[in-house]
Amino acid sequence: MSGAHARGRKPTVRGSAPKGRGAAIDVRLPPRGRDQPQRRSSRPTTPKGNPSGPLSTEITASLVVFLVALPLCIGVAVASGVPPELGIISGVIGGLVVGAFRGSTLQVSGPAAGLAALVAETVAEHGVVMLGVIVLCSGLLQIILGLVRLGRLFQAISLAVIQGMLAGIGLPLMFSQAYPMADAKAPGTPIENMAGIPGLLGDILTDRQAMIAALLGVVTIVLSFVWKKVPGPLRKIPAALIAVGIGIAVAALPGVEVKTLQVGSLLDSIQPPGAGQFAGLADAAIITSVLTFTVIASAESLFTAAAVDRMHTGPRTRYNTELMAQGAGNTLAGLLGALPITAVVARSSANVQAGAKTRLSRTLHGLWLLAFALLLPQVLALIPVSVLAGVLVHSGWKLFAPEEFPKMWRQDRGEFVVMTVTTLVIVATALLEGVIVGLGAGIVLAALRMSQTVIRQHTEEDTAKVVMVGNATFLRLPQVIEALEAAAASGKPRIRLDLTGVTHLDHACRNQIEEFTAQQRGTGTRVELLMPGPVRGADPAPTPTEPAPADADTAALPAPGPGAEWFYLDTRPLPADYAGRPPLVR
Numbered sequence: 001m002s003g004a005h006a007r008g009r010k011p012t013v014r015g016s017a018p019k020g021r022g023a024a025i026d027v028r029l030p031p032r033g034r035d036q037p038q039r040r041s042s043r044p045t046t047p048k049g050n051p052s053g054p055l056s057t058e059i060t061a062s063l064v065v066f067l068v069a070l071p072l073c074i075g076v077a078v079a080s081g082v083p084p085e086l087g088i089i090s091g092v093i094g095g096l097v098v099g100a101f102r103g104s105t106l107q108v109s110g111p112a113a114g115l116a117a118l119v120a121e122t123v124a125e126h127g128v129v130m131l132g133v134i135v136l137c138s139g140l141l142q143i144i145l146g147l148v149r150l151g152r153l154f155q156a157i158s159l160a161v162i163q164g165m166l167a168g169i170g171l172p173l174m175f176s177q178a179y180p181m182a183d184a185k186a187p188g189t190p191i192e193n194m195a196g197i198p199g200l201l202g203d204i205l206t207d208r209q210a211m212i213a214a215l216l217g218v219v220t221i222v223l224s225f226v227w228k229k230v231p232g233p234l235r236k237i238p239a240a241l242i243a244v245g246i247g248i249a250v251a252a253l254p255g256v257e258v259k260t261l262q263v264g265s266l267l268d269s270i271q272p273p274g275a276g277q278f279a280g281l282a283d284a285a286i287i288t289s290v291l292t293f294t295v296i297a298s299a300e301s302l303f304t305a306a307a308v309d310r311m312h313t314g315p316r317t318r319y320n321t322e323l324m325a326q327g328a329g330n331t332l333a334g335l336l337g338a339l340p341i342t343a344v345v346a347r348s349s350a351n352v353q354a355g356a357k358t359r360l361s362r363t364l365h366g367l368w369l370l371a372f373a374l375l376l377p378q379v380l381a382l383i384p385v386s387v388l389a390g391v392l393v394h395s396g397w398k399l400f401a402p403e404e405f406p407k408m409w410r411q412d413r414g415e416f417v418v419m420t421v422t423t424l425v426i427v428a429t430a431l432l433e434g435v436i437v438g439l440g441a442g443i444v445l446a447a448l449r450m451s452q453t454v455i456r457q458h459t460e461e462d463t464a465k466v467v468m469v470g471n472a473t474f475l476r477l478p479q480v481i482e483a484l485e486a487a488a489a490s491g492k493p494r495i496r497l498d499l500t501g502v503t504h505l506d507h508a509c510r511n512q513i514e515e516f517t518a519q520q521r522g523t524g525t526r527v528e529l530l531m532p533g534p535v536r537g538a539d540p541a542p543t544p545t546e547p548a549p550a551d552a553d554t555a556a557l558p559a560p561g562p563g564a565e566w567f568y569l570d571t572r573p574l575p576a577d578y579a580g581r582p583p584l585v586r
Contacts, residue, residue: 061354062364064236065108068350069095069365070372071240072395074261074380075388076111079177080119080339082128084261084380085269087111088373090339095366098329098341099359103322105315107301107308108347108362109329111339113395114169114300115293117176117190118431119339122289129337130280132273136334137281138293142327145298151319154302158442160415161435162303163404164422165296168434170399171427173392180389181217182210183259190427213258213386216247220390238350240391247387261388263380266373271337292432297342301326304343311352346395414449418442451475453502455483464490469501474508484516488525495520496528505532 069091077087094109123131145151172190178197179186182204187196204210220243227239251258280286305317322343329341351361372379408416418441426434453470464487472480487495497513499505505513517527 057355058360061356061361064354065347065351065365066368067241068238069347075391076116079116079392081123083269085266086338090333092366092370093329093333094341098325099362101325103325104305104317106351107343108351109341109343112342112344132334132337133277134289135330135340137290139327139330141294143324146320146324149320151323154299160419161438161442164419164438166399168423168426170396173396177389177392181386183213209257217386217390220387221394224394243387247384248382251384259385261380261383301343304345308348414445459490463494464492465496467498471504472502472509473506494526498530499532500530502532
């Protein structure tokens with residue numbers, strides 16, 4: 001049988017011997033699924049034979065995502081200080097354009113609450129038309145980053161910085177949307193919005209219409225938190241959609257005069273940037289905004305992709321392709337003067353939970369948004385602004401995620417400091433400044449932890465010994481100098497510096513140790529210096545085919561030259577209690 005196989009003869013699939021050769025084959029192949037594993041296809045199949053999943057499931061999932069996305073698109077636009085139609089346009093682009101790419105299968109993109117405060121600040125400073133140029137240039141930068149395969153670069157950012165950034169976005173968002181919940185206007189900066197809350201509460205208690213609007217917002221927030229606990233199929237309806245329905249019904253009651261959306265034509269809201277707006281790219285503030293939008297939108301999209309990948313077992317995200325997809329969407333959104341686009345966790349998780357398996361569901365949700373905006377625009381004018389503000393307050397709370405702070409404190413207090421600093425700086429200044437400070441804090445923390453050096457010193461008879469273990473960098477230079485000075489001050493005629501346990505010795509520490517050695521030798525002190533790593537100039541180790549020399553340790557060393565300096569190595573063992581002694585400096 002082995003000879004037949006060696007000559008390429010194929011055994012029968014069902015275990016029957018070929019005609020005329022039955023006597024030659026005694027061993028029959030075991031049936032598949034019993035003694036040997038059955039080869040599985042890499043593509044999942046369904047009972048209907050469709051490898052991608054039933055079409056009805058994809059359509060159902062797209063409708064669920066549409067119902068989740070509609071109030072978010074409108075609410076983010078209102079919070080950003082632009083017409084609500086621009087939010088819908090960005091949602092349509094996120095579905096039809098970004099959704100068509102093969103970067104991430106189930107991730108859904110559109111206007112995100114995380115960028116609402118940044119967009120509002122940009123619109124207030126540069127205008128809505130200039131926003132298109134900023135978004136357009138950010139999209140082009142994202143495409144370039146994807147083409148040069150830097151998509152995974154954003155995964156190198158510290159998790160503490162990302163969580164601090166999201167908290168720094170969510171906290172101001174909650175306070176800024178507290179004012180539209182009461183049909184009032186926010187004072188301005190996050191600090192001003194926080195300081196104005198007591199006055200806002202006083203206005204609500206004295207104004208009946210403001211109280212009704214605030215109650216609608218509170219009901220929306222409560223529904224957003226508790227709706228997942230509702231039993232039965234009713235739970236599948238998005239809480240935001242239920243809140244919008246309640247708001248429309250209350251706003252229609254006699255005597256209720258809460259603010260509702262001001263809706264215009266979808267096509268009339270499109271304002272492509274002109275030559276005058278592109279000339280604004282010479283302004284350093286515009287370039288800063290472009291870089292800020294690029295970094296924040298890219299980081300949020302790619303980190304959302306990683307989170308969505310953990311929700312399902314389907315194809316993994318292609319990060320560079322997804323970054324180019326986000327760039328294509330933002331480029332088109334900028335050309336139309338719409339809002340920037342990022343991946344959104346709320347829509348993506350709804351898509352996964354609805355059973356979607358392909359890109360079809362997220363693409364169709366963009367089609368439903370477009371159809372709704374074109375065929376039923378008058379429905380948007382019935383939605384109270386306070387309800388949308390309540391939706392965004394809930395989104396801000398999820399971004400803030402206060403439970404992550406004590407969790408980080410328990411896991412890593414150093415990272416907790418980085419996370420808190422990032423959040424506070426963003427709230428006090430701006431998003432870009434906070435992220436830069438957070439990245440700097442994270443780098444400093446990593447450098448300090450990589451520079452863990454243990455220095456032990458003791459004297460024995462006529463020798464002062466210093467032993468160093470770990471990574472010796474310039475950050476630990478003060479401790480190194482302290483240990484060296486203590487050895488010199490001991491008054492012993494010999495000093496032994498043992499650095500063989502040092503895994504990394506940077507230039508600053510090496511230079512300090514070599515200078516100390518030369519200085520002490522100049523005073524007549526005998527210094528033994530054991531440096532880490534292989535001996536410089538040593539011959540390479542013998543290859544496996546070459547026999548090792550009789551004395552490998554001495555044969556590997558170069559022959560001493562006329563200027564060679566000889567060191568006395570103390571071979572006596574360390575004291576018995578040396579290992580238990582506390583370090584001189586950590």
